[in-house]
Amino acid sequence: MSKPRILTGDTPTGRLHLGHWVGSVENRVKLQDSYDCYFIIANMHAFTTRMEDPAAIRQSVLDIVIDYLSAGIDPVKSTIFVQSEIPAIAELTFLFSMLLSFPRVMRNPTIKSEIRDKDLGDNYPFGFLLYPIGQVADILAFRPSLVPVGEDQVPHLEMAREVARRFNQLYCQVSPHTEDKDNIKAGGLFPVIEPLLSNTPRLVGIGGPNQDGNLLKMSKSLNNAIFLSDDADAVHKKVMAMYTDPNRLKKTDKGQVENNPLWIFHDTFNSDKAWVEEAKDKYRQGQIGDVECKKKLIEVLIALLKPMHQRRQALLKNPEQILEVLKQGTMKANEIAEVTLKHTKELIKQDYIKELRHISYSN
Numbered sequence: 001m002s003k004p005r006i007l008t009g010d011t012p013t014g015r016l017h018l019g020h021w022v023g024s025v026e027n028r029v030k031l032q033d034s035y036d037c038y039f040i041i042a043n044m045h046a047f048t049t050r051m052e053d054p055a056a057i058r059q060s061v062l063d064i065v066i067d068y069l070s071a072g073i074d075p076v077k078s079t080i081f082v083q084s085e086i087p088a089i090a091e092l093t094f095l096f097s098m099l100l101s102f103p104r105v106m107r108n109p110t111i112k113s114e115i116r117d118k119d120l121g122d123n124y125p126f127g128f129l130l131y132p133i134g135q136v137a138d139i140l141a142f143r144p145s146l147v148p149v150g151e152d153q154v155p156h157l158e159m160a161r162e163v164a165r166r167f168n169q170l171y172c173q174v175s176p177h178t179e180d181k182d183n184i185k186a187g188g189l190f191p192v193i194e195p196l197l198s199n200t201p202r203l204v205g206i207g208g209p210n211q212d213g214n215l216l217k218m219s220k221s222l223n224n225a226i227f228l229s230d231d232a233d234a235v236h237k238k239v240m241a242m243y244t245d246p247n248r249l250k251k252t253d254k255g256q257v258e259n260n261p262l263w264i265f266h267d268t269f270n271s272d273k274a275w276v277e278e279a280k281d282k283y284r285q286g287q288i289g290d291v292e293c294k295k296k297l298i299e300v301l302i303a304l305l306k307p308m309h310q311r312r313q314a315l316l317k318n319p320e321q322i323l324e325v326l327k328q329g330t331m332k333a334n335e336i337a338e339v340t341l342k343h344t345k346e347l348i349k350q351d352y353i354k355e356l357r358h359i360s361y362s363n
């Protein structure tokens, strides 16, 4: 019996960071034995905010493959592929954009917060608004059972659920009264998928709050990330400079633990819970310095990243391997997406000339 399928991925707008690790990548590494995993590098979506710098997007695609492999994703078990070489995704995006209304897309809260937090003003391309629908196509092209993501992706997944229901009802005669979990059984093409959130679905960044006073999520684009590829020196510098309680100027000042990235990071990464609880109490009472708590955090983070660094060093000695992983993965992913597209075209009665659909990798 074939394993259930997972689809998830990343935009190549930079390297992977600790938020990716706790939000999604750690789960992927754990699940790759029991699921057939597909990890998409969504390079066309990087053009929504970086269209003027294709060389950086290209570099980031390769960096993310290296990040995946260093983090423990095994290309023998999991399929790593690049979005732009899967034509079915672009075709499905166009069709799916008919299945959601424009006001519905504009109500997506992640779109609103990205416009605010990435300072896009009213200067973003039309394609920026289209990218959540592109993401619906990334997902549904693979008809997965599970999509492990961070919290900011939940609104996009909700759109994928709406598109799946609507498609199944319009073109597969699935009754609107059918429960989400029964859509495939009832003859639908697309599953109505639940997101799989980790224990830390939203890790904050090291740089403090946004204009509304809320701590920003750690993000490649917001200059507030500790990267999986950061060396010990970089981790040290970043943690030492990280945002903590702005009202605490000296060790004897009472500190606030809530909404303080230093303690959010200890809670997330430090397995010595007894130390964390005791140090938090001392911090509240002004009996322990920021530096001591930061040094402890540095130790913890360096220990987490060390095996990733070792794998990275080995990979960098053999760079051809990176493109090969991407090539093999993309060819395999394309076959799956093509099957979905074939079914889709039949169901929407636009399957005229089947012979045209032939992809050759030989030249």
Ligand code: ATP
Residues within 6 Å of the ligand: 009, 010, 011, 012, 013, 019, 020, 022, 023, 024, 148, 149, 150, 151, 152, 153, 200, 201, 202, 203, 204, 217, 218, 219, 220, 221, 222
């Ligand atoms: P960008 O700033 O370009 O949007 P990003 O840092 O948000 O980049 P994405 O490629 O958009 O990264 O996200 C990839 C996956 O990682 C998604 O599932 C997302 O929810 C998850 N993720 C990203 N940042 C975090 C975070 N800080 N905490 C938890 N999960 C995260």
Ligand code: MG
Residues within 6 Å of the ligand: 219
């Ligand atoms: Mg993002």
